[in-house]
Amino acid sequence: xxxxxxxxxxxxxxxxxxxxxxxxxxxxxxxxxxxxxxxxxxxxxxxxxxxxxxxxxxxxxxxxxxxxxxxxxxxxxxxxxxxxxxxxxxxxxxxxxxxxxxxxxxxxxxxxxxxxxxxxxxxxxxxxxxxxxxxxxxxxxxxxxxxxxxxxxxxxxxxxxxxxxxxxxxxxxxxxxxxxxxxxxxxxxxxxxxxxxxxxxxxxxxxxxxxxxxxxxxxxxxxxxxxxxxxxxxxxxxxxxxxxxxxxxxxxxxxxxxxxxxxxxxxxxxxxxxxxxxxxxxxxxxxxxxxxxxxxxxxxxxxxxxxxxxxxxxxxxxxxxxxxxxxxxxxxxxxxxxxxxxxxxxxxxxxxxxxxxxxxxxxxxxxxxxxxxxxxxxxxxxxxxxxxxxxxxxxxxxxxxxxxxxxxxxxxxxxxxxxxxxxxxxxxxxxxxxxxxxxxxxxxxxxxxxxxxxxxxxxxxxxxxxxxxxxxxxxxxxxxxxxxxxx
Amino acid sequence: xxxxxxxxxxxxxxxxxxxxxxxxxxxxxxxxxxxxxxxxxxxxxxxxxxxxxxxxxxxxxxxxxxxxxxxxxxxxxxxxxxxxxxxxxxxxxxxxxxxxxxxxxxxxxxxxxxxxxxxxxxxxxxxxxxxxxxxxxxxxxxxxxxxxxxxxxxxxxxxxxxxxxxxxxxxxxxxxxxxxxxxxxxxxxxxxxxxxxxxxxxxxxxxxxxxxxxxxxxxxxxxxxxxxxxxxxxxxxxxxxxxxxxxxxxxxxxxxxxxxxxxxxxxxxxxxxxxxxxxxxxxxxxxxxxxxxxxxxxxxxxxxxxxxxxxxxxxxxxxxxxxxxxxxxxxxxxxxxxxxxxxxxxxxxxxxxxxxxxxxxxxxxxxxxxxxxxxxxxxxxxxxxxxxxxxxxxxxxxxxxxxxxxxxxxxxxxxxxxxxxxxxxxxxxxxxxxxxxxxxxxxxxxxxxxxxxxxxxxxxxxxxxxxxxxxxxxxxxxxxxxxxx
Numbered sequence: 001x002x003x004x005x006x007x008x009x010x011x012x013x014x015x016x017x018x019x020x021x022x023x024x025x026x027x028x029x030x031x032x033x034x035x036x037x038x039x040x041x042x043x044x045x046x047x048x049x050x051x052x053x054x055x056x057x058x059x060x061x062x063x064x065x066x067x068x069x070x071x072x073x074x075x076x077x078x079x080x081x082x083x084x085x086x087x088x089x090x091x092x093x094x095x096x097x098x099x100x101x102x103x104x105x106x107x108x109x110x111x112x113x114x115x116x117x118x119x120x121x122x123x124x125x126x127x128x129x130x131x132x133x134x135x136x137x138x139x140x141x142x143x144x145x146x147x148x149x150x151x152x153x154x155x156x157x158x159x160x161x162x163x164x165x166x167x168x169x170x171x172x173x174x175x176x177x178x179x180x181x182x183x184x185x186x187x188x189x190x191x192x193x194x195x196x197x198x199x200x201x202x203x204x205x206x207x208x209x210x211x212x213x214x215x216x217x218x219x220x221x222x223x224x225x226x227x228x229x230x231x232x233x234x235x236x237x238x239x240x241x242x243x244x245x246x247x248x249x250x251x252x253x254x255x256x257x258x259x260x261x262x263x264x265x266x267x268x269x270x271x272x273x274x275x276x277x278x279x280x281x282x283x284x285x286x287x288x289x290x291x292x293x294x295x296x297x298x299x300x301x302x303x304x305x306x307x308x309x310x311x312x313x314x315x316x317x318x319x320x321x322x323x324x325x326x327x328x329x330x331x332x333x334x335x336x337x338x339x340x341x342x343x344x345x346x347x348x349x350x351x352x353x354x355x356x357x358x359x360x361x362x363x364x365x366x367x368x369x370x371x372x373x374x375x376x377x378x379x380x381x382x383x384x385x386x387x388x389x390x391x392x393x394x395x396x397x398x399x400x401x402x403x404x405x406x407x408x409x410x411x412x413x414x415x416x417x418x419x420x421x422x423x424x425x426x427x428x429x430x431x432x433x434x435x436x437x438x439x440x441x442x443x444x445x446x447x448x449x450x451x452x453x454x455x456x457x458x459x460x461x462x463x464x465x466x467x468x469x470x471x472x473x474x475x476x477x478x479x480x481x482x483x484x485x486x487x
Numbered sequence: 488x489x490x491x492x493x494x495x496x497x498x499x500x501x502x503x504x505x506x507x508x509x510x511x512x513x514x515x516x517x518x519x520x521x522x523x524x525x526x527x528x529x530x531x532x533x534x535x536x537x538x539x540x541x542x543x544x545x546x547x548x549x550x551x552x553x554x555x556x557x558x559x560x561x562x563x564x565x566x567x568x569x570x571x572x573x574x575x576x577x578x579x580x581x582x583x584x585x586x587x588x589x590x591x592x593x594x595x596x597x598x599x600x601x602x603x604x605x606x607x608x609x610x611x612x613x614x615x616x617x618x619x620x621x622x623x624x625x626x627x628x629x630x631x632x633x634x635x636x637x638x639x640x641x642x643x644x645x646x647x648x649x650x651x652x653x654x655x656x657x658x659x660x661x662x663x664x665x666x667x668x669x670x671x672x673x674x675x676x677x678x679x680x681x682x683x684x685x686x687x688x689x690x691x692x693x694x695x696x697x698x699x700x701x702x703x704x705x706x707x708x709x710x711x712x713x714x715x716x717x718x719x720x721x722x723x724x725x726x727x728x729x730x731x732x733x734x735x736x737x738x739x740x741x742x743x744x745x746x747x748x749x750x751x752x753x754x755x756x757x758x759x760x761x762x763x764x765x766x767x768x769x770x771x772x773x774x775x776x777x778x779x780x781x782x783x784x785x786x787x788x789x790x791x792x793x794x795x796x797x798x799x800x801x802x803x804x805x806x807x808x809x810x811x812x813x814x815x816x817x818x819x820x821x822x823x824x825x826x827x828x829x830x831x832x833x834x835x836x837x838x839x840x841x842x843x844x845x846x847x848x849x850x851x852x853x854x855x856x857x858x859x860x861x862x863x864x865x866x867x868x869x870x871x872x873x874x875x876x877x878x879x880x881x882x883x884x885x886x887x888x889x890x891x892x893x894x895x896x897x898x899x900x901x902x903x904x905x906x907x908x909x910x911x912x913x914x915x916x917x918x919x920x921x922x923x924x925x926x927x928x929x930x931x932x933x934x935x936x937x938x939x940x941x942x943x944x945x946x947x948x949x950x951x952x953x954x955x956x957x958x959x960x961x962x963x964x965x966x967x968x969x970x971x972x
Contacts, residue, residue, distance in 0.1 A: 067893055128880065129880035136874075143926060144927065151928070154927070159915060159916075166908050176893060176896075177893065186893070
């Protein structure tokens, strides 16, 4: 039964999204259908949260027998968190953005469907299919509903990501072929492919093909050129999905696919990736300091925290893993929440430049309070969700080498600097021509954004809620690394 | 023997249909629209008979190759499948030609006769068991295609195209016949089965005459499929033709050419693979890259599609370079990819046939700006088909590429697959270009085209097949093997 509900998580938004895109409906009917779909998805996600034994959920249906491509579903700790993020964040976004056109929401629903698909499937070819399926809705949304310069931004995002994905496809097919050589049948299921033994050249090459695809998506340092324009020019729904979910899906994929498949290379190149993660952290934090546009600042801040997540994962210890996984949720909530607020600010004052803003606290105190809470969550003030993940991840990387921890802490300080500086300039201070007639959050917006506040504090003060869920998963990964990886 | 003649009934239907149209064409009562309908009716009859052959073959032994005329022709399941595909493509082409008649008064009813004759030749090609009859079938279709390419007498580009096509193909035909003569001299028979059994005991390098003859044959076969050093004028030839005939060339003719390749090289000379496989490696790499570089430089959508067909030839060549024996399992990925590609290209060109009429829209990329706002369904169907060419998941193009690449890797061609993947990346640019222009820009011209009901239906059928194929619900590798057995 639960497996069927999981398939529904993928199918329902896909079908409804397709209907909304193709069939012209009355506006109220369309809104009702979309909202009902989002609520159903949310309920299924919440139901999943209370399932006791995640490992027992499995379902498999062979699609292509000759090549061993199956549609197999499974859930582990990290995918549960991502499903929760996606399921729970869509209804508030809908309440905020329900006025958008049918094309907008049709694409959002398709995006939701493919995001659910990416984290649910256990077969590499199906994973690739859903991974690619994530791209086109974002591409269309940026290209149709973005602001000036949208075409270049969306094309850059799409082409960059597709290049990485196609290298990953080569690696995937090669893995299936290796399985055929070793075992006589093609198979792409992750459980079967973990049993492969690859020589060091093959392993490294395939490892880097995968990490290229995920490094582009995250983004990790040399592949971040699509980030600034892509986030800034995108409409708010797409930005939220990109920053909050799509990047986390890359992290999930690294844990779920790269780690079991290439444990030796994972351990061997771990140092390199910690350094890359920390460098990204510092580099993007400094880039954020230099930004004048609110959305771009948040984009770089988001990338900076993703650097911390990656560094935490490649620290290969319990603290690093749990900190990073925790940070996935915290970061998704915090950054997504702030992006939504920035969109509201832009809506009310028609500008995003920091120098044009100011004095929002006087005119829209509720907005300022919400913004502050989101800010605290991002910086990692204790008692908000950001603190737990950050401290654990920092401890994790410090265990590897104290100098990493120093730089990590440095970039946390940077984070506080540019955030608080931005807050001072944009929210405090005197009103400007743009903000002097600004209105505060409407009741609907207050209500829609309130769940974020609750969860930020809830996770900050009771992290055990999530820790229980991910504990098993982390231990599985750790034993896998220690047993199969060589140091 | 006589009952095997019944297997040829689809061919006979097409032939008689062609002759019938030829006879009625002077009659003023039959205008072009009625003739379109008649042609489609004839084609559907042939298609229906083919389905009957495929499934209801209790009293005809289809399971082993059924020989007709003592082995000169034979029918196996690949022939039937290919002939069904070719008939379907011809129906699409004939439908696409509809608007040509309202816009161009030069069109005469012989147009349909020629299409049917070309189709006849192509289906005959898939049924031939020996090299001389292959050549005859090849020439039947080629001669019809020459005239079809140059049908627009008033356009200089058409005249240039027919001249180039005629000269080039005649030259290559001469190569082929010379090669067949040498092969006959070396082996003593032109039957393909005899050729393949010759290699059981002998080696190709010992017999210099055979080597030379085979090289000639190989060159002409590679020319037909449009591979790397022989692609030079194919762009000029195909772009000089009008859109429906380009569709016919790119879809049906390509399928027939690959069947030509498979019959001769794989089935006949498969055991000589130590000779032709290394050659094919280099040709594949060249085909892939040259095709992509050509497509980058095109400013018209139709020319881009023609140049990109070279790249798709390259993908199939990636797989062909790795196989050396003929069986249903080895040939299935090729047939599947040809199916996926040919229906998509014929669909795209059908959509283009009613968007592009040279008075207002000439077919440059920039003219497609803003199509999505004005005609959302045309833009949507065009986008889906473009994504299928790229190999985007959820379309049949992805499954086709996956089968080809996975099967190539299985036979040890991992490096060639890498080149295939790199060229897929390169091809992203020009396929996405149209989608970007259609959706993300404001309109430049106002589109005032109308498509007939039947055209819309066939476009939707094709798009549906593409998407369903992507989901694995239509023919996929599992049941293709079943069908073909």
